[in-house]
Amino acid sequence: MADDVTETSFPGPAPPSAPALKAVTCPSCGGSIAIRAAGYSVTLVCQYCGSTLDVANPDVRLITQLSQAASHLDLPLGAHGVLQGLELEVLGYMRRSIAGDAWEEYLLFNPYEGFRWLVRDEGDWSLGVMLTTLPKHEAGSEVTYAGRRFRRQDAPSEARVDYVLGEFYWRVQVGEKVTAETYEGHGADLSCERNADETNWTLITPLGGDVVAAFGGRHPGAVAGAPTAAPSGPVSTSGAKARFGSAPHLFLVGGAATLLLFVLMIAFSGGAPAQTMRFNVTPDGASRTLTVGKITLPRASQRVTLTSRSSQFENMWIDMDYSLIERRTQKRLDVSGSIEHYSGVDSDGRWTEGSYENRVTVASVPKGVYDVVVEASAHRWSENGSSPSTSTPQAGWDATGAATNDLAVEVTSASGGAFLGNFWVALLLIFLPPGVRLLYEMRSRK
């Protein structure tokens, strides 16, 4: 434990003089309770029945009577442990929350060094030391303390006490609210809490090691009757961040991964130079079948892209049936596409549809030498199915243009290249976790 917790260089609160240990009887349940910081504690929550007692006066007064079963804390009240070389005793326990996001705080006490806060947020521990000198506000949302710079990470939020047990140096009660904000520095946070009467600053440093064992406590568990632990509050988000990393850091890692993926996709997607062949096809005439290129695929499997282009026609389509035929095995891979373009005029005015270019991509084509064979046939579009006249356009349709002549078609075959769709999916998968983390952080700051 001592290896994990190092002495902080920040000044702590002025040490009080050693207090006396005093025992009182709970007016509610009759239990005998020790006041461990007598003279400093003003409120004591009975560890047996949960009633709140006023222990500031010699005659202990019942503030709130609460009938509940005795609770057992992970760090029992009165337990002693050593943190950062300092022997501390557990005085009190609070569960606090912001908008339902809860964390736990133990009030610790050393007769010579004063109070400390032990904060547990999502299972991570950190130690809070109350500051006796105010941090200095800098420009923007930064403060400096002991020569170190802290940046505000949360908007001010209302923190509420949900559960309380043990003794405290102020009259704490369930429902008590303060305005809390956290300033993040390197390796430590500053927590600022305000109410109508005062402002308290606490320096919070993460703790490693088995804190529960250091106090002779039990694993795991929470206080019976207390709300279930929930994600971080702003008093210390270091715990959550210590485990998951902050959203900006995750986005940075994601950006690096994206860059790496981009480079790898380009490096791995190389292929053979493209081959282009041109031929003519007659509208509503016989189809033409010809070999338009040869593709050699040296890798185990590769992408093949077939692009066909034509122009100077309207309201026609050209069927393009491609076959990749492996020379040695004669295995064939068939895929089809079409070039189509339509235009006309209707009540809304002029319209066009389709494209003079068509691209088909064939995934994972096995290694081999392939002939690219295409069967092309051109057709005029007719609403009623009959072949329209080449000279008189159909009502509402443009003339078929130069369709009386053969149409020039250009086919380009190429191997390699990356699928852009793959890249977008990868991007989504990479940035999903930091996105979720960011939403979580934003929700926590509300």
Place this chain on the structure above:
Amino acid sequence: MQTGAILYLVWCGLVVTGFAVASSSGSSPFATAGRGAMHSVGFYGPMHK
């Protein structure tokens, strides 16, 4: 190092490796044809009318 950060690094490594390998082998569900491609039903003619 944080557990979550390590897990995220592993996740990024898997995604980058997986998609780099897919790119190398030319695999994609976005292809028109071939292994793993999502085939669409062919349709000819204008959608306008």
